Amino acid sequence: PVVKYRLMQSIKDDRLEVDQLSQYHLSLQVNFKLFRICIVDSQQNRCLRMEDYQLREVYSTHDLIEQLELLFDDHVLLKAGFWKSITIASK
DSSP: OOOOOEEEEEEEEEOGGGGGGGGSEEEEEESSSSSEEEETTTTTTEEEEEEEEESSSOSHHHHHHHHHHHHHOOOOHHHHHHEEEEEEEOO
């Protein structure tokens, strides 16, 4: 499969501690043009990391799922898989 996503923006708070992922909330927003990742410290009510990925030439649900699988396979934090909670929003 061809990669059809590109990182557009990445903001990271220095207080993000990778060994504390089980204490953080993972929020994902997705549509055919954008995939957003937000890692939130819900105790401090603080966004610790936000990344926006532009999706290009994604026109079907099949294309979208394929790109999300590629991104998940390539993203070290998403692959971690042990979050306090996860929400997914789609438009």
